[in-house]
Amino acid sequence: MTNAISTTFSLNEPIVGETLALVLNRVLDEHEALEGVPAYLFDIVFHDGTRVGQIDLRLSDAEPLVLYGGQVGYGIDKAYRGHSYAVEACRLLKTVALANHYHQLWITCNPDNHASIRTCEKLGAVYVERLAVPRGSELWRRGDREKLRYLWLLD
Template sequence: MLPDIPSSHSYGSVRIELDRIVDVDEHRGLVPYYHFKVLDESSRVVGHINFRVGDTAHLRLIAGHVGYEIHSDFRGHSYSYDACLALSSVIRLWYMSVILTVDRGNLASERIIQKLGATFIDEVLVPPGDPAFTGVDRIKRRYEWIVPSGANPSKGHAARD
């Protein structure tokens, strides 16, 4: 089980609040993670962001260390970008850099990853036997994100799209 961490972090127009720590079946290549709610300036839940801690082939090649989803009604406000930067102080407790992945063709997430300054590594096909395998060819684009240090994300303000 992962250790407790500070429960609230903010950056720009969002605050992330720890909702739960999830312990998983590591025999399938999954890793435990922190699940945060993403809230806007009015404290409305606009989505979630996860930080996965571990080192498995599934994490390195397919899932990545960070996963997020912003509800469709709230997209287009840079909430996922701000949430990633709010999460950076938590990530830095474990890693200097992390792997971010995106399905090829998910242009919105690709733009967020590029805006974060992550470096493209390669593309991989989700292999049979992987927990994310659906039986349909699915390609993941992998990036390395060197997590910012020195800045105080809780006091920062992100540039708007």
């Protein structure tokens, strides 16, 4: 997989779902993104424009990313948690992943992040393993010590 950005979907139009939409916030270059790979960063919004969180798609198959960082990152603002908005946002992000020729994505989370674990389960992502985060890595410096890995098949 290359790190090239695809524009086969419209960057100017929201990706609209039943309850939420994804609105492109910006394209992160390799100097801004986790593990130095380009990524799409979307705001997760209600149809009225109220922001409830963010989600990003990291465009690489680099080993540190698929093992520890994950190709998908999401966060729901505290006031909006508990409604499966991350699940809907991931399903909307699938359009972007497929446009970039991804047919599977790795999602990682900390072992104590029960909401993220539940998101992976609701997506049908398969638990693969628990790994120690390498000392000195970007995630280690952030305080992460272990990651759970899930494989999400998009087809």
